[in-house]
Amino acid sequence: MLNLLNLSRRVGDKTLLDHVSLSIDAGDAIGLVGPSGSGKSTLMRAIAMLDPLNEGVIEFAGQPITGNTVPGYRLKVVYLGQRPTMLDANVEDNLRLPFSFAQVAKTGLSFDRDEAVSWLAKYGLPADVMRQNAMTLSGGQRQAIAMLRAILVDPSVILLDEPTASLDEDSIAKFEKLAKAWKDDKPARAWVWTSHDRDQVTRMTDRTISMNSGRIVS
Numbered sequence: 001m002l003n004l005l006n007l008s009r010r011v012g013d014k015t016l017l018d019h020v021s022l023s024i025d026a027g028d029a030i031g032l033v034g035p036s037g038s039g040k041s042t043l044m045r046a047i048a049m050l051d052p053l054n055e056g057v058i059e060f061a062g063q064p065i066t067g068n069t070v071p072g073y074r075l076k077v078v079y080l081g082q083r084p085t086m087l088d089a090n091v092e093d094n095l096r097l098p099f100s101f102a103q104v105a106k107t108g109l110s111f112d113r114d115e116a117v118s119w120l121a122k123y124g125l126p127a128d129v130m131r132q133n134a135m136t137l138s139g140g141q142r143q144a145i146a147m148l149r150a151i152l153v154d155p156s157v158i159l160l161d162e163p164t165a166s167l168d169e170d171s172i173a174k175f176e177k178l179a180k181a182w183k184d185d186k187p188a189r190a191w192v193w194t195s196h197d198r199d200q201v202t203r204m205t206d207r208t209i210s211m212n213s214g215r216i217v218s
């Protein structure tokens with residue numbers, strides 16, 4: 001589904017990614033591990049095409065992604081970081097936000113409130129949370145809303161970059177359950193998940209890739 005070929009990223013004289021190649025297949029659940037500073041976030045952001053590359057090609061569904069194919073690709077391959085940005089607005093407005101983007105409108109997707117409410121319920125939140133200001137949510141709830149905002153646009157791959165690093169045990173369990181519900185819903189869905197918690201990597205992924213110094217080492 002997704003082929004990364006020889007991705008390199010340099011900033012000044014520093015090499016952040018050094019000729020990284022990787023295939024992500026439909027249904028994959030990949031754990032990306034490595035010491036702090038080894039390049040995991042840099043690789044995840046590169047896969048999401050959020051940062052420029054000096055070298056390399058990203059192919060999605062057999063097509064190299066460049067120029068006018070990038071915006072559509074960004075809807076299918078989505079990055080979720082540790083502290084996602086929320087609008088100072090209610091949860092519903094936050095969930096509706098992607099649907100105001102021209103690129104999403106082009107796909108014909110529209111915001112489905114009932115679907116949003118059913119995902120909230122899977123996380124254990126009642127429908128009236130839709131009216132709550134997102135700034136008043138707990139860290140775990142905010143992360144769940146950020147995940148739902150991604151899910152509602154129907155991506156193929158989610159890049160989960162230490163999504164639960166700052167959460168308590170209960171919120172971690174609920175987030176993992178929500179993520180599993182998304183993945184199990186369609187077998188072709190895939191994720192790459194970075195975490196310093198080895199137990200979480202074991203729970204949430206089928207194969208592990210290790211990075212060091214901007215390279216995949218195993």
Ligand SMILES: Nc1ncnc2c1ncn2[C@@H]1O[C@H](COP(=O)(O)OP(=O)(O)OP(=O)(O)O)[C@@H](O)[C@H]1O
Pocket residue numbers: 011014016034035036037038039040041042043
């Ligand atoms: N924009 C940038 N400019 C310069 N150096 C950067 C930039 N972004 C990241 N780096 C450096 O690249 C290296 C890899 O950073 P990255 O955040 O990808 O590591 P990581 O493996 O995700 O670490 P952690 O596990 O702590 O999150 C680090 O040395 C970091 O300081």
